[in-house]
Amino acid sequence: MTPTLFKPKETNYENAGIGFLSDCISCIVTEEENGQYEAELEFPTNAKYADYLQEYGYQIKAKPNDEDDYMIFDIYDHFMDVFTKTLTVKAKSRTNRLGRRAVGNVVISNKTGLEAMKMLENGMDASSDIKLHSNITTRSSTTFEVTNPLSCIGGSQGSMLQLWGGEIKHEPFKLSLLKRRGRDNVTTVRYGKDLEGLTVDFNYEGLLTRVLPYADLQNDQGVTERIYGSPVDSKYIGNYEGEIFSRYIQFTEDQGVTDKSSLNKVAKNYFTSMNPGVDKPSCQLKVNVRKLEENSKTKKFASFRKLSLCDTFTVIHQKTKVDITAKVRSIKYDSLLEKVVEISAGDERFTFFEDQVKKLEETMKTMPTKQYASSFVDYITDLINGVDGGAVYQYPKNRPYATYYLDTDSIETAKDVIVINSQGIGFSRKGWKGPFEYGWTIDGILNASFIKSGILEGIMFRTSFEESFTGVEIEKGRINFIGWDGKTKIGRITPVSSKDAEGISVILEKGNFFMLTDGDGAKVLEIPYNSKRDAELLNTYGTLTHDGDLHVKGDLYIEKGKLFIDGQEVKPGGNGSGGGGGGGVPPELTTDQEKNAWAIWQFFKEKGWSIESIAGMLGNMQSESGIMPDIDEISGGGGYGLVQWTPKSKLVDWCNERGLDYRTLDAQCQRIQWEMENNVQWFPNYERPDLANISFREFTQLKDVKLAADYFIAFYEHPKDVNQPIRGTQAQYWYDKLKDLKPPTAGWLSPVRANYVVTQEWDEPDYNSGGAAGIHGGIDLASVPAGSTPDIYAANSGTIMTVGNNPALEGNYIMIDHGNSYYTYYGHLSSVNVKQGDKVTNATVIGVMGTTGASTGVHLHFEVRRGGSTATSRINPRDVITF
Incomplete structure (x- = not known):
């Protein structure tokens, strides 16, 4: 055509x-x-x-x-x-062109694909002659705000493609999201080796043919025990030249594991219903149909010509006898000859793997230690890929010996020029005639004004400022300082020559050695000329940062400031306290609903909300979720949590991005606070014209309880029926119940009241398992002086839940239930002063610091758990206590 x-x-x-x-x-x-x-x-x-x-x-x-x-x-x-x-x-x-349209706010609740597409079409700021269509009958929910139709349909977060699934089809006046565009099992390819025009890549990364199941379960005493199940083999275990690809896989109570028998029962489905395809390599194909047609040996691949976009077909690896389902991902079509010229295909897992690699690369770019290098790489990539115009010129034309790369179409108008000839590479910003101030010659000499990124490796480095002054010379691992005559070494830094020592020594030849600041010449470091073992050997000025171990054999004096060890301040007592939990639950509140309401009340009071606005929100939460965070919508509509976020993924994705457990009350309160600060989810409801348009932040300062309840249901919840007086009645109930209550006077305190130092944080790799068991999960407090055994106190009021001993882990340990879903855990105690059921306050001595269990020295292993007493509910102790 x-x-x-x-x-x-x-x-x-x-x-x-x-x-x-x-x-x-x-x-x-x-x-x-x-x-x-x-x-x-x-x-x-x-x-x-x-x-x-x-x-x-x-x-x-x-x-x-x-x-x-x-x-x-x-x-x-x-x-x-x-x-x-x-x-x-x-x-x-x-x-x-749909990307030029704007979508302000479209809320889609429990709609089919076609209904959702029509709502999106009606929600555009201006009509388009490109209509939206779908044949997907499954229902889902999402919300689109301040975006464009293309992102709504095919974006990565909360898009229709993500929630409804399907395949996109483009037509001149229609964009469709179809349940299935391609055809299934069009053909079968038996692959043996590469042919001209056909390339097949198999990726064995992540391949599994044997699973070794295990689970960590808690016994009746609250101690976590690890159990192991029987190996589970894939039916393809013998297909890879006898090689077995095995891995330990953890299963959980959420999957129905309660003992070894149930563990084996769950694990046997790993290769079938749980992770189908994990026992096959990933596959990617690239087919150049033109080249394939030119090859007389490729008649058996003629079926490739039948394939269209999104079709699936079977690839059989003849060596391993494993069949893989591949899907056509890309088609190149010659419109003049009206025939396919190139096909790219791959299986789902391979495509997913590639997507994860891209996400990992983007994540690495945001890491502080990588930010500079990544930014520079991006900058260079943009320069190379983003050139607009330009030309290549060879001189002379009949027998060229130089190639010029120009920034314009003409050699006469070009300014930025790169030339390559037999002598090297030259760079000019003043045209093709130069001057070429920077270059790289054929014998390896590089002349550059600034080398911005990379690794410089060589035998010798030398600076030259004047003809008679060499400056600094680096050779054979030594740094030499050269005098004005360009020959005499006036000082040097050299490796220590002693066989049993490591580091560097500063060798003085004349006078004192100084290191000065570049600005005012103030001293930073001084080695006096008359340094002696019994006199001053080294003087430092200003802030001194030392990485690694510091061994002090003499006296250690601190005249001003504070002493920090391992990044933490050594404190005379550790009486810090923190938030999180608002100081405890008033004794008047006994049910889970009341305790949750109190936690929400305290959270938003600390954020500056009026108590009337908090009560208005609580009245709505009572109708939405019963003020229970981990609860799905009873009617099955897809809502979840305190305010029934719909779809559930709106909350889950947000929490996952921030490392929060979406099931907890604290994470959901953080989400609501974020929504308020960013004015998300809050917009006028024209079913309530009696309510003036106010912002989410203005709502948090209301002084009328029932008015606050009306605003929250209308501007935030947006149900079909916005007139529900019961919510105002419930809001008044919570206002009257909570407004005069005060938290218990006891609060969170450090369990160690003598001098201590933090030796391991909660999110560092678990020391006992070398990181195999994940993060540490608690915070280690070591006594000062080391080896001393101070008393250990309860961190807050509560009831002794468990007293036990686990020689393989924390030795003698105690767990306390503080109410309001808070628990604390104390390990490695040398002795215990309490028993199960005892009531304690933050002034109660519950034991003595020790080194029982898997411990390398006297310290306390301290954990805070929230939302449950198991290890999966551990939070950073610094969230509730200032150490």
Whole structure:
């Protein structure tokens, strides 16, 4: 099919438009699954409509595949190659125009794919002649705010593609989300080795053929015990040249594991219903149909010509006898010859793996230690990939010995120029004649003004400031300071020569050695000329940071300031206290609902909310969830949590991004506070015209309880029935019940009241298992002086829940239930002073610090747990106590 050119905003594509592009040399249409849909065309530079082809917005009608009659593409870029005298034109699918529309706020609740697409279409700021369609009958929910229709349909977070699934199909006047676009099991390919035009890559990363199951279960005494199940083998375990790919896999109580028998029962489904395909390698294919057709040995691959985008087919690896289902991910179609020229395909797991790699790369770029290098790599990549225009020039033309890379089409107008010849590479910013101030010669000499990133490795480094002054020389691991004559070494830093020592020594030859600041010349470090063993050897000034162990054999004096060991201050007592829990629950509150309401009350009071607005929110929470955080919507509508976030993923994804447990009350309160600070989820409800439009932040300062309840149901919850007086009655109940209550006078205190130092944080790798068991999970407090055994106190009021001994872990230990879902755990005690059921306060001595169990020295292993007493509920103790 010959492509046709149309004017911008042309709509009648049945006519010829401006004219047929009969000069077209090549027209290749590329479509990716749920991704790009573009056409790239080539013309001679003197083509009939060359002027139009270089203007933004003109449209091209071309045949995109064997299924559709035609597609319309909008021209967005072009490139003129003056050497080959060709004009390359790039165009995107007309459906990309939907990205120009805006979507303010569309709330989709329990709708089919078609219903959701129609709501999205009606929610655009202006109508479009591109209609939205779907044949998906499953129901789901989501909310779109301040975005565009393309992101709503195919974005990565909360999009229709993510929640409803399906495959996107583009047509000139319609964008569809179809349940299934391609065909299943179109053909079977028995693969043996690469052929010209066919490349198949198998990825064995993550392959498993044997699972060794285990589970960590808590016994009746509250001690966690590890049990192991029987190995589970895949049916393909013998297919990989006898090699077994095995891994220990943990199963949990949530999966129904309570003992060894149930562990084996659950684990046997690992390779079938739980993780199908994990026992097969990932597969990716690339098929160049043209090359394949040229090869007489490829008749058995003729079925590739039948494949269309999103079709699936079977690949059988003849060596391993393993069959893998692959899906066509990308198609390149020759619109002039009306035939497929290239196919890319892969299985689901391979595509997922690639996606995770990209996400990991993006995450690494945000790491503080990598930020500078990543930014520079991005900068260079943009420079290389983002060049607009330019040309390559060879001189002289008949027998060239130099190649020039230019920033413009003409060598006469070019300013930024790179030249390569037999002598090296030169760089100029003043045209092709130079001067070439920076370069790299063929004999290895590099002249550059600034080397910004990378590793410099060599034998010798030398600085030169003047002809008679060499400055600094690095050779053979030594740093030499050279005198004005360019020869005499006036000082040096050299490795210690002693065989049993490590580090560097500073060797003095004349006078004192000083290190000074670059600005005012103030002293930083001084080694006096007359240094003696019994006199001053080293003086430092200002702040001194020392990494590694510091051994002090003499006296240690601190005249001013504070002493920190291992990053933590050595304190004379450790009487710090913190938040988290608001100081405990008043004794008047006994039910879980009342305790949750109190925790919410305290949380938002600390954030500056009025107590009337908090009561208004509690009245609504009572109707939504019974003020219970870990609860799904009773009607099955997809809501979850205190305020029944819909869909549930809105809360879960937000918490996962921040490392929070979405099931906890504290995480959900943090989400509501974030919504208030960013004015999310809060918008006017025209069913309540009696309520003036106020912001979420203004709501938090209301002084009328029932008015606050009305605002929360109308502006935040948005149910079908916004007139529910019961919520105002409930809000008044909570206001009257909580407003005069006060938390117990006892609060959180450090369990160690003598001098101590923090030796391990809660999120560091678990020491006992070398990190295999995850993070440490608690905080270690070691006594000062080391080895002393101070008393251990209860960190807050509560009831002794467990007293026990586990020689393999924390030795003698105690667990206390503080109410309001808080628990604390004390390990490695040398002795215990309490028994199960005892009532304690934060002034009660419960034991003595020791080194029982798996311990390398006297210290306390201290944990805080919230929302449950098991190890899975551990939080950072610093969230409630200031150490």
